Structures are given as structure tokens and as C-alpha cells.
Amino acid sequence: MGKQKLFLPTQARATSTDRCPKWNIILLLASVLALLWTGFHVDIESLDGPVFNGAPTCVPHTAPICPQAPALSPQVHKNLLADIESEYVTGGFKSRVVEWLRGAVRIKTVTHDDMRVVGNDSRWDVFGEFHSYLKEAFPLVHDRLEVTNINTYGLVYRWEGSDASLKPLLLMAHQDVVPVQADTVTQWVRPPFSGYFDGEFLWGRGAWDDKQALIAILYPSSLSIVFHIDHSFRITLETLLKHGYKPTRTIFFVSGFDEEIGGHFGAGRIASHFLSTYGENHFAMLVDEGAPQTAAFGARVAALGISEKGYTNVKVSVASPGGHSSVPPTHTSIGLLALALVHLEENPEPAHLTRTSPLYELYQCQAEHSPNFPEKLKRALRKSLHNDKALKRAEKLLFTSEGGDVNRIYLHTTQAIDLIGGGVKVNALPELAWALINHRIATDSSVNATHSSIVDKLTPIARGLQLDFEAFGFNVTTELDPAGQLTLSHFLDDDLEPAPVSPPNSAPFQLLAGTIRETWETGRGKDSEEPFIVAPSIMPANTGMILRPGSVGVLHLKSLLDTKYFWKLTPHIFRYNHLGMEDMGPLKNHGGMHSVNEAIRIDGYHDQIRFFTHLILNADEANL
Known part of the structure; x- marks a missing residue:
């Protein structure tokens, strides 16, 4: 079967190793003349030549900034896609979409933080009911594809391709949803597990996160096996077999069942199964849930998450002598802890715009x-591509403009003091006080750098308060007559480094970007005059939903995804949601996913289904 070649535009990147002697000489002469003319005062940015780290380079001014991938549509499967697209616009199809998603939302596949292993906790049983629903809704998928259950409820669908030399495509979506707090049920416009459809929006927990993606992936798969258009046209399984239709590239669809509580039982076990069965770097690319499209500065932005922040949870505790509260010391252990915490909050990790951050490329786009x-x-x-002073100026403008707090959060390691405790009785001095600090680690930092920074900040505090200081098992300071003990330690021992950055100048990125553009331009964006941008970005991981019209950047609320278990299986991991913010709910101050009134606009959801259809067929023809 023929292949559709992808032409990859070259990203404009300056390096200090570029050589251009003639240009360097011209710049040197210009610099000397400028110094003489201005009395030995010159701003290096005034030079016409590009500068990187203070040294001229020969990167041309005409190098494209954020070249956009052209719309990509399947050619080998062009007729099949046309038939499928004609089905997507029918009223019967739209009705079936509502029923499929409604049925999925009604099954309460809720996960809780305290759930025990599968087999020892009856709360997992509902996933068996959910699997029965999927089999009933998509019988051909379950009949024709190889389906493997991992740890009982993890689902792995394998559709064997005809060319075993091609690395498979891997798609992901999870089955579980977060709980609905009992005291918020009355705030829901429609019952949270009703799947109510009001003619525009379908309401319920999981309608957005993430059952919509699960159903959207399964439906195109079923169409590719057998496909019919209400009584006017029919492509049966026999017809596909007669013409020898079969995917060239093997397709995997993976669905974990505990993503909302970390993914250890679901995606973690599935990834281990893949590593032991197929080995590292087995897949061409992975696509999982991510940020929706948003509008900013007169353009619509589809931000592809090519990395995620890391995280570490640190416990800060202070021990000091107890006693009766009628004769207190200057600071009790709670007071000593408070002083340490205030110091940390007053000295957060600095936020910096760097050329290595995926956010830098988003801003450039x-x-x-x-x-x-x-x-x-x-x-x-533009100047910052080759000039450090301009980079600093861009950073300042980002942080002082509207939405500056959002950009700062994105670009630095955040800290949040989330839990605190201490003391046992009102008239007894507390002998121990503690706090838990959650950190979301910037993509250009690390767990070790974060820990080291906390130690550096608290060392002078420990000395000033005459506290012995132990950090992560090592003695930092020792006092002759200590007032107490300050200790830093791991909490839960689940540190995670920032995710590897998937290269945006790769064939998989261009395939995904071209598919997104084609789906948009032939769907909801067909008559839109608004510029459409596909750009690299990151998933900030539990940073919060902070979207402001006109702000630079795209934020998305989400815990760390199941993708963290798949780093060794492919270097090309993308987090993306082919929906818009306008599809997230009709209420102005809606809570959306993980909160009250989760809902999804069905018209937008149709484009999500189209996106997965185009992606599956494009990946079958691409050189990855």
C-alpha cells in the first residue's frame, strides 16, 4: 500500500556553534563604528545581525518562525473517508452519538483515593458493568479486534496491520471519573450521572473527562470494520474483505481505569505488559487527552501537549520539647513550622522564559x-530567538501583561502548602508539627533541583532558629543546644521528573498537526476566517483552570496523565483534545470537569469523532 510522504518544515533554531566568518567581520566593524558614534555606548540589540548568548550567528532573518503543517487528508483511503463523512452529517448518526455517550455517562465508574487492589475492593465491580456496556454498544469492535484485559479492567484493543515493520499507533482514553461530592449534587443543573441531553449539551460526570474520547475512538474503529449509512448506502464487512481492506499500520487503543487516582492499577500495568511483550520504543506515537482549543488575540489555538510538569511532595516537620502551655517558649513547634513555611512562600522558585521550554515555542507561534x-x-x-536581552524583555512583558500570573505559573516550579497538622490538646505544647507541600516541577528543572532549592532556602532559617536540620536523610546543620529538629522528607515516595519533550519538528508531530488542521478546515472551521494555529505546549498538571480572553498561553486543569507510564514506549507522546472551550458547558461560571455541571456540546463532539477518524486513516499512510 502506498505511503503519503510528510514534508517537515525546518524549525528556526539558533546555536552558538554556527559559523559565518564574513558576517561576523561585518558585525564587528559595525559594532566598532557604533561605539565610536555613541561614545562607547551601544545596545547589542541595535545590531542587524542575530545574536545568541551575546555572540553573532549566521541564522538568516528569513528563517520561518513557527511554520504551520499543511492540512493532511488520507489519499489511499480517500473514498472510505468520504463515505464515513457522509454518515457523520446524518441525523441518525447524531442521535446515536448521544445515546452512546449517554449510556457511558450513566455508569458510575468512580474511583477514590483509598481504593485497594483489584479483587479486594468491591468498588471496582462497576467497571465490569461498563465493559458489558461497551461490548453491547460496539459488538463488531469486540468481535473482530483482539481485546486483552490487563489487571481485570484495563482494556487493550489491538487491530493488526498488514505491515509488521511499521511501528503501531497508540491511542488512549480512561474509563474512570472523579466522585461527585454529596453536598454539591443540588448545584447540578441536571443530575450528575443522568447523561441528560438538552438538545445542545449532554450533561454528566465523564461527559468531558474522559468518556467522550473513549467513545470517539471506539466508533471510528467500528466504522472501519463495518460501516452503513441508514438505508441509502451500505459497506459491509464482506465488501471490505473482498477488496482486501486492512490497516497497514497496527493500531492499539488502551483504556486504563484509575487515571484519576494515579493510574497505577490500570495504565501502569498496561505499560509494564507492553514493555515485557514488545520492548522499548515500540510505538510510533501516542495520543492521549489534553487541552482543548482556545481563542486568543484573534486566532484559534490548538495546543499540543509535548511535555508535562513533574511533581514532588515534601513533608516539612518540626519537633520541639513539650510542656504546659502556661509556660510557652518564644515559638512552639507550630510557630517554628509557620516561620519556615512563610519563608518558603515569600521565596518561591523564580519563573524564567527559556528557549528550551515548549511554552517558548507556543508564544512564538x-x-x-x-x-x-x-x-x-x-x-x-522575535529578537529573543538570538538575543538574551530581548529574551529577558519578553519575559518581563509576559509576566506584567494580562494573564501574567498564568504565564508565570506555567514557566516555574510551583509550590502549594496543602496539608498541615500538629498538637493534641489546647493546654499542651505541641511536640510535633508538620506540613505537606506539593510541587509541580517546571519542564527545565528536576526533582533533585527542587529538593536542593528547598534545602538552600531553609538552611539559614534553621540556623537562625537554632534547629538541627535534616533533609532527605542527610544532616544539614547541627546545633550545640538545639531548640528543636527541622526535617524534610519524601511524602508517598512518588516523585516524578518532568516528562520528556516530544520533538515538535518530528514526523509524528507534523502528522498530528496536519490532521488537526484538516479536521478543522473541513468541519466547524470551514467558513471561519479566524486564523488557526497548531503549536507545541505543555500540560501544567493540576495548575488550575485559568483561561482569560486575550492571555498568552493555554491552561488546562488535569492531574498527571496515564502517559507517564509510557515514556519508554515512544518518544512521541502528545496530549490533545479536539474540542473548544465553547464545548465545555453552557454556564458562564461552570465548574466543568472535576466540578459541578460537567457537560459537552454535541456539535463539538462530532468534530472530536471526525478527528480520530482522520487520524487513524492518516497514520495508516504516513511515514513515521
Whole structure:
């Protein structure tokens, strides 16, 4: 079967090793003349030549900034896609979409943080009911594809391709949803597990996160096996077999069942199964849930998550002598802990814009293609490609503009003091006080760097308060007559480094970007004059839903995804949701996913289904 070649535009990247002697000489002469003219004062940015780390380079000014992948549509399967697309616009199809998603939402596949292993906790049993529903809704998928259950409720669908030399495509979506708090049920416009459809939005827990993706992936798979259009046209399984239709590239669809509580039982076990069965780097690419499209500065942005922040939970505890509260010391253990915590909050990790951050590329894309992007910031970003001073200016503009707090959160390691405890009685001095601090680690930092920074910040505090200081099993300071003990330790021992960055100049990225553009331009964006940008980005991981019109960047609320278990299985991991913010719910101040009134616009959901259809067929023809 023929292949559709992907032409990859070259990203503009400057390096200090570039050589261009003639240009360097010209710049040197220009610098000397400028110094003489201005009295030995010159801003290096005034030079026409590009500068990187203070040294001229020969990167041309005409190098494209954030080149956009062209729309990509399958050619070998062009007729099949046309038939499928004609089905997608029928009223019968739209009705079936509502029924499929409604049925999935009604099954309460809720996971809780305290759930025990599968087999020892009856709360897992509901997933058996959910599997029965999937088999009933998609009988051909379960009949024709190889289906493997991992740890009882983890689902692995394998559709064997005809060319075993091609690395498979891997798609992911999870089955579980977060609980609905009992005291918020009355705040729901529609019951949280009703799957109520009001003619525009379908309501219920999981309608957005993430059963919509699970159903959207399963349906195109079933169409590719057997497909019919209400009484007017029919492509049966026999017809496909007669013409020898079969995927060239093997397709895997994976569905974990505990993503909302860490994914250890589901995706973690599935990834271990893949590693032991197929080995490392087995898959061409992985696509999982991610941020929705949003609008900013006159353009629509599809941000592809090519990395995620890491995390570490640190316990800070202070022990001091007890006694009666009628004769207290200057600071009790709670007071000593409070002083340490205040110092940490007053000295957060600095936020910096770096050229290695995926957010830098997102900002460059917005600056290049958004018609209403702030002009000063645009100029600074363009110059910052090769000039450190301009990079600092762009950073300052990002942090002081509207939405500056969002950008700062994205670009630095955050800390949140989430839990605290201490003391046992009102008239007894507390002998121990503790707090738990959650950190979301910037993509250009690390767990070790985060721990080291906390130690550096608290060392002078420990000395000033005359506390022995132990950090992660090592003595930092020792006092002759200590007032107490300050201790830093791991909590839960589940540290995770920032995710590897999936290269945006790769064939898988271009395939995904081209598919997104084609789906948009032939679907909801067909008559839109709004520029459409596909750009690299990151998943901030539990940073919070902070979306402001006109702010730079795209934020998304989500815990660390199941993808963290698959780092060794492919270097090309993408987090993306082919929906828009307008599809998230009709209420102005809606809570959305993980909160009250979770809902999804069905018209937008149709495009999500189209996206997976295009992606499956495009991946079958691409050189990855």
C-alpha cells in the first residue's frame, strides 16, 4: 500500500556553534563604528545581525518562525473517508452519538483515593458493568479486534496491520471519573450521572473527562470494520474483505481505569505488559487527552501537549520539647513550622522564559500568527530567538501583561502548602508539627533541583532558629543546644521528573498537526476566517483552570496523565483534545470537569469523532 510522504518544515533554531566568518567581520566593524558614534555606548540589540548568548550567528532573518503543517487528508483511503463523512452529517448518526455517550455517562465508574487492589475492593465491580456496556454498544469492535484485559479492567484493543515493520499507533482514553461530592449534587443543573441531553449539551460526570474520547475512538474503529449509512448506502464487512481492506499500520487503543487516582492499577500495568511483550520504543506515537482549543488575540489555538510538569511532595516537620502551655517558649513547634513555611512562600522558585521550554515555542507561534498579538511582546519574542536581552524583555512583558500570573505559573516550579497538622490538646505544647507541600516541577528543572532549592532556602532559617536540620536523610546543620529538629522528607515516595519533550519538528508531530488542521478546515472551521494555529505546549498538571480572553498561553486543569507510564514506549507522546472551550458547558461560571455541571456540546463532539477518524486513516499512510 502506498505511503503519503510528510514534508517537515525546518524549525528556526539558533546555536552558538554556527559559523559565518564574513558576517561576523561585518558585525564587528559595525559594532566598532557604533561605539565610536555613541561614545562607547551601544545596545547589542541595535545590531542587524542575530545574536545568541551575546555572540553573532549566521541564522538568516528569513528563517520561518513557527511554520504551520499543511492540512493532511488520507489519499489511499480517500473514498472510505468520504463515505464515513457522509454518515457523520446524518441525523441518525447524531442521535446515536448521544445515546452512546449517554449510556457511558450513566455508569458510575468512580474511583477514590483509598481504593485497594483489584479483587479486594468491591468498588471496582462497576467497571465490569461498563465493559458489558461497551461490548453491547460496539459488538463488531469486540468481535473482530483482539481485546486483552490487563489487571481485570484495563482494556487493550489491538487491530493488526498488514505491515509488521511499521511501528503501531497508540491511542488512549480512561474509563474512570472523579466522585461527585454529596453536598454539591443540588448545584447540578441536571443530575450528575443522568447523561441528560438538552438538545445542545449532554450533561454528566465523564461527559468531558474522559468518556467522550473513549467513545470517539471506539466508533471510528467500528466504522472501519463495518460501516452503513441508514438505508441509502451500505459497506459491509464482506465488501471490505473482498477488496482486501486492512490497516497497514497496527493500531492499539488502551483504556486504563484509575487515571484519576494515579493510574497505577490500570495504565501502569498496561505499560509494564507492553514493555515485557514488545520492548522499548515500540510505538510510533501516542495520543492521549489534553487541552482543548482556545481563542486568543484573534486566532484559534490548538495546543499540543509535548511535555508535562513533574511533581514532588515534601513533608516539612518540626519537633520541639513539650510542656504546659502556661509556660510557652518564644515559638512552639507550630510557630517554628509557620516561620519556615512563610519563608518558603515569600521565596518561591523564580519563573524564567527559556528557549528550551515548549511554552517558548507556543508564544512564538502566537506572536507570528495571531493578528491581535501585542506588538511590543511580538518584537521582543522575535529578537529573543538570538538575543538574551530581548529574551529577558519578553519575559518581563509576559509576566506584567494580562494573564501574567498564568504565564508565570506555567514557566516555574510551583509550590502549594496543602496539608498541615500538629498538637493534641489546647493546654499542651505541641511536640510535633508538620506540613505537606506539593510541587509541580517546571519542564527545565528536576526533582533533585527542587529538593536542593528547598534545602538552600531553609538552611539559614534553621540556623537562625537554632534547629538541627535534616533533609532527605542527610544532616544539614547541627546545633550545640538545639531548640528543636527541622526535617524534610519524601511524602508517598512518588516523585516524578518532568516528562520528556516530544520533538515538535518530528514526523509524528507534523502528522498530528496536519490532521488537526484538516479536521478543522473541513468541519466547524470551514467558513471561519479566524486564523488557526497548531503549536507545541505543555500540560501544567493540576495548575488550575485559568483561561482569560486575550492571555498568552493555554491552561488546562488535569492531574498527571496515564502517559507517564509510557515514556519508554515512544518518544512521541502528545496530549490533545479536539474540542473548544465553547464545548465545555453552557454556564458562564461552570465548574466543568472535576466540578459541578460537567457537560459537552454535541456539535463539538462530532468534530472530536471526525478527528480520530482522520487520524487513524492518516497514520495508516504516513511515514513515521
